[in-house]
Amino acid sequence: MLNIAKLIFVKVMVQQNKNISFSLITNDEQYDEYCELLWDLERQKDESNSDLIDHLDFLITKYESKGQKEEIIFEPVTYLKELMDRHRFSLRKAGEFSGVGYGVINKILNRQINISDKNAVKFGKAFGVDPNVFLKLSSDRIKELENRLIK
Missing domain, CATH: 1.10.260.40 (lambda repressor-like DNA-binding domains)
Structure with a gap:
């Protein structure tokens, strides 16, 4: 389940135009969190979130393409x-x-x-x-x- 405090923190950081770093997805829980955050950001339809949305989408796609149990190979x-x-x-x-x-x-x-x-x-x-x-x-x-x- 998504940590609500974490989601609120990310939303506040995005609203304040702060840089937010996301690591490679390494497990299903992190994958679920990123998907929920991506979905929430896309619903906002705020153009200033486009780079963050692209980055999350890239990380999610990378995780999905490699399977959930494999080591993620990132170039x-x-x-x-x-x-x-x-x-x-x-x-x-x-x-x-x-x-x-x-x-x-x-x-x-x-x-x-x-x-x-x-x-x-x-x-x-x-x-x-x-x-x-x-x-x-x-x-x-x-x-x-x-x-x-x-x-």
């Missing part, structure tokens, strides 16, 4: 390209928007270098997504790193 470079396309950003514009040099972005898109932790955080902040989506980490590894940060 960070493809997702970065999708975000740039969605915002109609050139390399230079993406660099200005994120704070990552356009030469670095070019090398990432051409798969000459991987996305560093530092650049993942910059992309996450700029595009309003969880930085983990830009790192090739399994859900178990993400949990392990998050637990280290909590301790």
